[in-house]
Amino acid sequence: MRDVMLRAFLMVFVAISAWLGTGCGRPSTTAGGGSSTAGPEPYVPGLGEMMSFQQMRHAKLWFAGKAENWDLAAYELDELGEGFDEVVKFHPTHKDSPVAPKDAIPRMVNEPLQELRAAVEKKDSAAFVRAYETFTTACNNCHQATNFSFNAVQTPSTNPYPNQVFAPARR
Numbered sequence: 001m002r003d004v005m006l007r008a009f010l011m012v013f014v015a016i017s018a019w020l021g022t023g024c025g026r027p028s029t030t031a032g033g034g035s036s037t038a039g040p041e042p043y044v045p046g047l048g049e050m051m052s053f054q055q056m057r058h059a060k061l062w063f064a065g066k067a068e069n070w071d072l073a074a075y076e077l078d079e080l081g082e083g084f085d086e087v088v089k090f091h092p093t094h095k096d097s098p099v100a101p102k103d104a105i106p107r108m109v110n111e112p113l114q115e116l117r118a119a120v121e122k123k124d125s126a127a128f129v130r131a132y133e134t135f136t137t138a139c140n141n142c143h144q145a146t147n148f149s150f151n152a153v154q155t156p157s158t159n160p161y162p163n164q165v166f167a168p169a170r171r
Contacts, residue, residue, distance in 0.1 A: 044090045045090075046091075047087065047091040047094055047101070050083060050086060050087050050090070050091070051087070051151075053083055054080060054083045054084070054087075055153060057076050057079050057080045057083060058080070058135075058136070058139070058153060059156045059160060059161070060072075060076045060161065060164070060166075061073055061076040061077060061080065061116070061132070062132060062155055062156050063156070063159055063161070063164075063166040064076055064166050065119075065120065065125070065128040065129075065132060066125075066166070067166040067167045067168065068123070068125060068168060069166055069167060069168040070120055070123050070168070071168065072166065072168075073120045073128070074117075074120050074121075077113065077116055077117055077120060080113065081113060084105050084109060084110075084113075087101050087105060088101060088102045088105055088106070094146065096147065097146040097147055097148075098145070098146070098147060099145040099146050100146075101146065104142045104145050104146055105142065108138050108141055108142045108145065109135075109138050109139070109142060111138075112131065112134045112135040112137075112138040113135065115131040115134060115135070116128070116131040116132060116135055118131070119131045132155065133155070136153055136154065136155060139153050140152050140153060
């Protein structure tokens with residue numbers, strides 16, 4: 001009886017495997033009926049996800065600068081720059097925005113980022129605060145130009161990252 005059940009199981013397993021495997025090894029077809037050997041499209045985060053990361057970096061940059069952790073501030077600035085580059089690359093236009101991100105970001109954000117970078121390189125706390133305010137205003141101006149003025153950013157008043165040390169490491 002046990003051998004019969006084992007044979008039946010193996011026959012069902014082989015049949016299902018053969019049925020599932022009929023599509024393996026064949027090129028996929030596209031919507032138009034043609035074949036395509038390309039794999040699935042790579043995942044690209046939406047603009048909202050990318051901007052959420054930018055918001056996080058914006059906050060972390062503030063706390064790093066206020067703590068005079070210039071290494072961390074420089075790191076967050078680099079991350080912000082890369083994030084804006086990715087927005088321009090992957091979301092050059094957006095919905096019904098009258099100004100495309102590919103145009104707004106270089107025109108409105110790059111110079112304030114450079115001012116922040118200069119303040120961080122000089123390790124100048126007063127210049128950092130002024131440049132950070134200018135950068136925050138630039139973010140809000142960009143949101144306004146792209147019809148996202150409802151999404152206003154500000155200098156953080158409380159630390160949303162209690163698990164991160166913002167003070168510079170002692171060497």
